[in-house]
Amino acid sequence: MDINWQFIISTLPLYQKAAWITIKLGFWGTLLSLVIGLVCSIILYFRIKVLKELVGIYVELSRNTPLLIQLFFLYFGLTKIGITMSETTCAIIGLAFLGGSYMSEAFRSGIEAVSKTQIESGLSIGLSQMQLIRYVILPQAFAVTMPSLAANCIFLFKETSIVGAIAIAELMHVTQDVIGMYYQTFESLFMLVVAYLIIILPLSFLLTWLERKVRYAEFGN
């Protein structure tokens, strides 16, 4: 099999641009889903009325439907009833909607893993509920949660491959275009895989390193 290196070099700028878009979408999607997950898990922890039920419904809806359909509904469905947004906004909202529930589940299991004695000790030295969360529960929960947060991060970066379906020029979309235009199937698929490896492998190493770093906060293990 002959690989057309010249072609690969000529498409480099195209893939570079697409990779940046993928990274940008993954980054904002992950960041927003962390915020959503944190807020949801705190609502569940305090058992706030009504909001708690809403979070429950949100988590089930988001976890049990495919991202592709969530995106299509956001992008093609909502515009028809008057809610219009750009492709990028739509993609980030879609990723955050999907990721938020996964992050919320991860945080929740982390909070549940904090031992009762820790919370009681916190209360007995007179910490307020907010202080308890800030100084006792979150640092410990975070250490326990880190592996699942890392897995969710990688999951979300991989899910960005789907947003090409709503016409964003990320890696998948560009590959589809290049195959369609030049019929250089091998070269474009090769570039696609390499691009994902370049994005996801360092991310995976970084997250493993972070996991080791935050382990100090784990108590009693």
Next chain:
Amino acid sequence: MQNLGINVLFEGTTLQRLFEGLMMTAGIAFISIIIGSLLGIGMGLLRTSKSRIVQFICRFYLEVFRIIPILVWLFIVYFGVTNALDIHLDGEIVAVIVFSLWGAAEMGDIVRGALESLPKHQIESGKAIGLSFWGLYRYVLIPQAVRRMLPGAINLSTRMVKTTSLVVMIGVIDVIKVGQQIIERSVIKVPTASFWVYGLIFILYFIICYPLSRLSKKLEEKWEN
């Protein structure tokens, strides 16, 4: 209020066609889950092997599927492999191949986790009362391992059902494609068609996946101890 547009769902054979599309997706998911599980059990047994080479290969196989998105795999097989071997494969076949291989990798990890989590003394006790190799698996290991792997396996199944929505990207006429055709046909008459059709597909996927994830959670809680 005039026509809400929801009528688009009840015109002619719309619902029936969407249902047929859904069955295509469900069929691909179902076949892949079966093949993936069978291969995965073998994979899981292999991964408990002492041989470092076998362990490395199995681990590599799993990571390859974990690092590269499934949509990329669908593309690689649909465009790349067919091109390299100069054969034609239908989107459906490609989907079943990719999902089965992915299922095997993930299922293998679940089976391995379940087998490794069994306490050593269970095997030793089994041997001590004189069970044969098969007896050991049949009466001691498999019943306990199934308990530990079932919640994870059901969860994997819901993930596979959700992921089959991607087959539309390699030209399979699934529920989304049917939805798109219906929208295209009725968009002039009913401008809000895409809202209702995609909304319905959203709910259809939820109806399939929600019971599965509930079941998995229930089993997890029930078998916690």
